[in-house]
Amino acid sequence: VRRIPTPSQTVGPFFSIGLAPLYQKVARPDSSRTITVRGTVFDGDRKPIPDAVLEFWSSEDFARVPTSEDGTFSVTLSAERGESGKGPAKHFEVLIFMRGLLKPVYTRMYLTPAEALKTDSVLGAVPRERVATLFASKTSAPDQYSWNIVMQGENETAFFRFSSDDSSDQHPRSA
Amino acid sequence: VNYSPEEHPGVAQTEPPYLYPPYVSTQKRAPSRPLILLARAVATAAGPVFGHDSIRPSDADLTRQDSGEPLGERIIVSGRVLDEAGRPVPRALIEIWQANAAGRYRHENDNHPAPLDPNFTGCGRVLTDGEGRYSFVTVKPGAYPWKNHENAWRPAHIHFSLFGAGILSRLVTQMYFPGDPLLAYDPIFNSIPDEIARQRLVSTFDWPTTKPEQALGYRFDIVLRGSKSTPMETSHP
Numbered sequence: 395v396r397r398i399p400t401p402s403q404t405v406g407p408f409f410s411i412g413l414a415p416l417y418q419k420v421a422r423p424d425s426s427r428t429i430t431v432r433g434t435v436f437d438g439d440r441k442p443i444p445d446a447v448l449e450f451w452s453s454e455d456f457a458r459v460p461t462s463e464d465g466t467f468s469v470t471l472s473a474e475r476g477e478s479g480k481g482p483a484k485h486f487e488v489l490i491f492m493r494g495l496l497k498p499v500y501t502r503m504y505l506t507p508a509e510a511l512k513t514d515s516v517l518g519a520v521p522r523e524r525v526a527t528l529f530a531s532k533t534s535a536p537d538q539y540s541w542n543i544v545m546q547g548e549n550e551t552a553f554f555r556f557s558s559d560d561s562s563d564q565h566p567r568s569a
Numbered sequence: 570v571n572y573s574p575e576e577h578p579g580v581a582q583t584e585p586p587y588l589y590p591p592y593v594s595t596q597k598r599a600p601s602r603p604l605i606l607l608a609r610a611v612a613t614a615a616g617p618v619f620g621h622d623s624i625r626p627s628d629a630d631l632t633r634q635d636s637g638e639p640l641g642e643r644i645i646v647s648g649r650v651l652d653e654a655g656r657p658v659p660r661a662l663i664e665i666w667q668a669n670a671a672g673r674y675r676h677e678n679d680n681h682p683a684p685l686d687p688n689f690t691g692c693g694r695v696l697t698d699g700e701g702r703y704s705f706v707t708v709k710p711g712a713y714p715w716k717n718h719e720n721a722w723r724p725a726h727i728h729f730s731l732f733g734a735g736i737l738s739r740l741v742t743q744m745y746f747p748g749d750p751l752l753a754y755d756p757i758f759n760s761i762p763d764e765i766a767r768q769r770l771v772s773t774f775d776w777p778t779t780k781p782e783q784a785l786g787y788r789f790d791i792v793l794r795g796s797k798s799t800p801m802e803t804s805h806p
Contacts, residue, residue, distance in 0.1 A: 413730060555606055
């Protein structure tokens, strides 16, 4: 018998009390090559969101960072991974929690656009005009990337759901 | 107060929607475009593995983290973490945070004029054992006001964050207390359309774990999505 998963609730505004122990320490213990991604999380009015927390997941990495008062975040990630264990990082899975989100949003951050576009089945499911929201862009500094997240409206980040999810968000908003 | 069933009649919904207008902050933060459907198999990140070295014994007893004891009603919260098939989830990290007995969070943005308790931080961490069991000691949190609507009060609750077998098992939720009259008025609790699912967030008073002259016991069992993948089972027999 399948049990009903415990429902999600918002992290609320005071999550740092409980979640800060796992916030990423800037100095990483290993000496592998790293990249840094900086960005801002925006709401539907294009205002920065100061009380969000992001988790970057891959098969070899986990990093949790909060947004600051100005809605910005900065995360340092391992660049040493790939499908075969070599080559640059291809993508990270990302969960975003915040006050006002009753359950996290799931999205992806891609670092190698040209290569990924050809082979990645997930990107193939994304409407063409929204694909760009999933790519971090290289900045002029080496190993520094920029990636913004828009929760709602114009240039809204592509968010995903999974096949066994219930249907509560299939029609998120009536026109 | 059930908002969503009117929009989607006849559909059992065990998760809250993103957009739930009675919870005002959802209105500018909920995604407005259709979510893109993926097969579960593409969400592959197994996530971090936590060892006992990452947890101190005092992390599971929120009444012994400072020089003195916090004020309030001591409680023992315990339960089991299971997957959807009913199997225990061992070595799952649980992070909790809560207000103190007066309903005040130790956070710079909490302006509620209730006293801080110098002996209460409100942060706890515990790993489930081999049978998926966990337990921690704390004080019962107070209700606190918020500005969502006129005369808005959150029911007493403890925030729970859990890591299971992978990214799709990740859960952040809130545990409530039985008989709380504020539950009926709380849009966050009532955002879950399905009545049975919603009641899963209400702990039960637990006589067997109540300690004489020490603390009341509350039981809160948790079911995570997904299940342990085969590689995890073989690498951690």
